[in-house]
Amino acid sequence: MIEDKEKFRIRYPADTEIRFFGTITASVTHELNNVMSIISQTGGLLEDLLSGNRLGRPISPESLERIAGKIRAQTTRGTDIVNRLNRFAHGADEPTGMFDLGKALNNLGQLAQRLATLRGVILKFTPEEMTLELEGCQFRILQTVFLVLLAILSEAQKGETITLSLEKNADCARVGIRLDTGRHCEIPDLSREKIIAGNIGAGIAPQNDTNGIIIVIRLPMKTPPTVGQ
Amino acid sequence: MSEFKVLLIDDEQELVSTLVERLQYRDIDAAYELTGSSAIERMRREKFDVVVLDLKLPGISGSETMRVINKEHPNVPVLIITGHGSSAEMQDMPKGAADYLAKPINIDDLIEKMRYAMNKK
Numbered sequence A: 001m002i003e004d005k006e007k008f009r010i011r012y013p014a015d016t017e018i019r020f021f022g023t024i025t026a027s028v029t030h031e032l033n034n035v036m037s038i039i040s041q042t043g044g045l046l047e048d049l050l051s052g053n054r055l056g057r058p059i060s061p062e063s064l065e066r067i068a069g070k071i072r073a074q075t076t077r078g079t080d081i082v083n084r085l086n087r088f089a090h091g092a093d094e095p096t097g098m099f100d101l102g103k104a105l106n107n108l109g110q111l112a113q114r115l116a117t118l119r120g121v122i123l124k125f126t127p128e129e130m131t132l133e134l135e136g137c138q139f140r141i142l143q144t145v146f147l148v149l150l151a152i153l154s155e156a157q158k159g160e161t162i163t164l165s166l167e168k169n170a171d172c173a174r175v176g177i178r179l180d181t182g183r184h185c186e187i188p189d190l191s192r193e194k195i196i197a198g199n200i201g202a203g204i205a206p207q208n209d210t211n212g213i214i215i216v217i218r219l220p221m222k223t224p225p226t227v228g229q
Numbered sequence B: 001m002s003e004f005k006v007l008l009i010d011d012e013q014e015l016v017s018t019l020v021e022r023l024q025y026r027d028i029d030a031a032y033e034l035t036g037s038s039a040i041e042r043m044r045r046e047k048f049d050v051v052v053l054d055l056k057l058p059g060i061s062g063s064e065t066m067r068v069i070n071k072e073h074p075n076v077p078v079l080i081i082t083g084h085g086s087s088a089e090m091q092d093m094p095k096g097a098a099d100y101l102a103k104p105i106n107i108d109d110l111i112e113k114m115r116y117a118m119n120k121k
Helices: A002-011 A017-054 A061-090 A101-118 A138-155 A191-198 B013-025 B036-045 B062-072 B087-091 B107-120
Strands: A097-100 A122-126 A133-136 A161-168 A172-180 A203-209 A212-220 B005-009 B029-033 B050-054 B078-082 B099-102
Touching (some): A017 A101, A017 A138, A017 B013, A061 B013, A097 A101, A101 A122, A101 A138, A101 A161, A101 A172, A133 A138, A133 A212, A138 A161, A138 A172, A138 A191, A191 A203, B005 B013, B005 B036, B013 B029, B029 B036, B036 B050, B050 B062, B062 B078, B078 B107, B099 B107
Parallel strands (some): B005 B029, B005 B050
Antiparallel strands (some): A097 A133, A161 A172, A203 A212
């Protein structure tokens, strides 16, 4: 299991922003490839039915309806994936600015969903929709959250749940990443993540108990543009 | 009478169910499972001639699934489905696979590779 944890975190290293972008993009394109594969096979199935029809095998309207529904559903899924990736990519447009952290986190969580699913872990958000405007570098803030999420994901076992939460305090936004295990968990080494968080004026506070781990990322409502530049 | 019986293992239900339908349309006996553990269990109850396995599976990984299948059913060839067939993916490929296929899968290539793998075993 330790080897597995190390392999997982080495695969998603924290050393550069480019790797963060690459990790997200690789995961999303895998999912998109699945969508394209389903559309391709569904088109192939339609060709099969048509070639059978030429040999006298009837095609039922229900079959055609089902195939059309499959293509429509996968097209919608693919469009959602592309839109999420597009929103994420545009987060790097400006070095700093006002943005909705609630929406950005929700989008990041959706993009990270497959990584969680592949480990058999359930990823939840609470509240599901929240608006919280803050000023800072969206890309670096999301990178910090993502790396902490990966660190906690490396501790999670199949069937366990990670909850991503957001709340506003008087002077900061608090992003909570909680792993519910019902067992004692060691806090992962967060030294790399703390350095990256420090660059945006954020702090990371981990805690563990007999039910799991919670890591709180405290983000200032306004990050000075000079920090970490 | 089917020429052979294949088990497809992939967590994308729409994908494997459509592949199964296309194989059945060609009179090939095909079934699918969505996880490695359910596939391992099914193979303990039911005989298959060939397995087609996606490495990216939730829970028990594709590599671990293949290791168990190879151990418990040494005469059943396992074909691996890769996402893109990239060099990084190929480096992660476990040993013991009969062949590899990149998505999107061409149905005729799949059938040809399954036949070849079974004849080789």
